[in-house]
Amino acid sequence: MATDEAGTGPVIRELRPQDWGPWYDNLIRAFGAVPEPAEERELWDALTEPTRSLGVWDGTECVGTAGAFSFRLTVPGGASVPAAGITMVSVAATHRRRGLLTAMMRRQLDDIRSWGEPLAVLTASEPDIYGRFGYAAGTFGLSAEIDTRRVRLSVPPGTDDVRLRYAVPAEVLDVCEAVYARRVPGRPGMLARQPGWERLGVLDPEESRDGGSPLQCVVAERDGEVTGYARFRTKLGWGPSGHDGTVTLVDLEGTDPATEAALWRFLFGIDLMARLVVRGRPVDEAWQFQVSDIRRCRLQLRDALYVRLVDVGAALGARTYQAPVDVVFEVEDAFCPWNTGRWRLSGDAKGAVCEPTTDAADLALTVRELGAAYLGGVSLTALGAAGRVRELREGALAEAAVGFGSPVAPWLPHGF
Template structure:
């Protein structure tokens, strides 16, 4: 394992064509030419890892430097990405070496206190201390049944189809405002907006180019935006059977949100609406006359790992006061194992080593699942991931860790 870890090294710009093709080969995908021909602007090669065997890359990994919204705060987050191991090198400790290298360096360099990833397979990352902390709703429904409640206030503003330049100019600032209040949201600088708005023809899967909406108030203030595609379809009887896929929709007010949805639900020749990345508890359900018309099939989204338990827990806020000792179990990152006294309240938190008796015994995966405020520690106790030592400690901790807004991550990476 030591020799293997030592042979991992960052990729260079000269390595990129080989490195990137190896990455896509494992995912059985054809990479966009723009991705292979030049290093993408958002890529951070100094934070990449590759395992070379002669002139072949047999394993890859990378990190994006991101800012993650957590309950009441924003923290630096290591966005783990590009993780692949060639089929020829599976079950040889390669992935373990990559995960250990990444987490150890983050800890030793005192960089991001939290790491996060989107898991291609949900059975892989738990053994490295990651746990799903947000879920995407996979929302869908029939347009015929998705009608807004009578009396829903859609405001006095207007919804316009706009070009990508106008859309971007308005959406950047609006996104930066709203993402700071929703745990699980990530920052987007110019590089990440370039990535979000890229519209490669071979990635459309038969749908239209991406279309853009802005909601504007009578005074000219933009209070909402949406991005969507339409895929035409027809039944055997010649009836229209199109599908609109809503890729993103954000607003700063309920009327703006309602107005954007009213537009999306009235598109010609469309019979089905899909919004795969929206959360299962999206407020759309409560705008509808028939809540059952909106179907949800939740799937795990952002997986979270506390790199340094003390720094991570101190970085977020707690809506209810908490003063408990947590005995953390973390065999993969032993620097986290042991007892930590966590004190917190709505204005801040503090976490430090202690020799006091524990109130709770918890594994690091449970802490990752509960970190963004969406998963209850009481639920995790029922699953055997949390052990209550002091009576009432689970209730206190579950109350303090939850957050009024459910976590949600709309940015895949």
């Protein structure tokens, strides 16, 4: 595919600010052609980074899009690592099967490497597509529909010391964002938000409410300090047996277990509501172990953040390991061949080094398996049982799997 202005076919080039409109229109068309509310479109315009975004142009027509947000991602051990947030990827239906997507992925990963960012992450509309380019699911989200008329919640000591108050979401945005920032280092997969991203949490166009209320917010306080918040919508409903309303949780963060329990107890007890719907929550969140009947919570697990190691050595050296590791990986990476080869990883809870080596390999795998296991939510042992990791030295798989684990499950707090 042409990548210059020679007029020989579609051309990939960096996005110019004046081209954002047709660029974004192509994206919307590729995702069903349903127009977004003006305030949502304006927010994504403000968040788009033109110098990190690519467009494919066929003459004057935009036929492909791909962007890369500047993120910092929490990894096991608490470090905040630069990561390119791959987003807004589309190819016009008129230009499919011409290699445009592959060309954009090639250019994008080359750019990310040149920027010195060891990781690329995305949320996949079609996971099968991105596996070809080395991405693998590294975090999962838990969704539930809880029958709050029949499920009780047991709370830990100190919950009654937490005070809750209603607040206008936009008016408490700063204090809620401060709570979120305190939470980021404690869980792998969380994103340190750049200025402007906090607006995503209070985006509330009427068209997106599905008949529910405007966005509501309660703030949790203890000893005069804000320790948490919950944003949610309510939707009133009536059935043959009476009230049948729904609470939909949008966002919840608390800095301690008692605060989180107070917020969940509040959501369980809103008048005239019969169910609580939550989506994409951490898979190890405490409320699951506080409910009286987990079956009536209708749990569902779904893939969330896809991880791609752009620089194997830098990425593996950026995190820590919960048990000492000293392992040589034989890595295969067809799309980013600079990662192919043997890498010795030596590390523990204090730090790690990962460098090329000629030593005999202990484990053989592709860069996808490293991406899946990177944040500690997918076990290398499980990948080995699936035939995705080959053990070349007896005992090496179990040793590495323990080291790669995380005491808390990785979690993506919001999409992008």
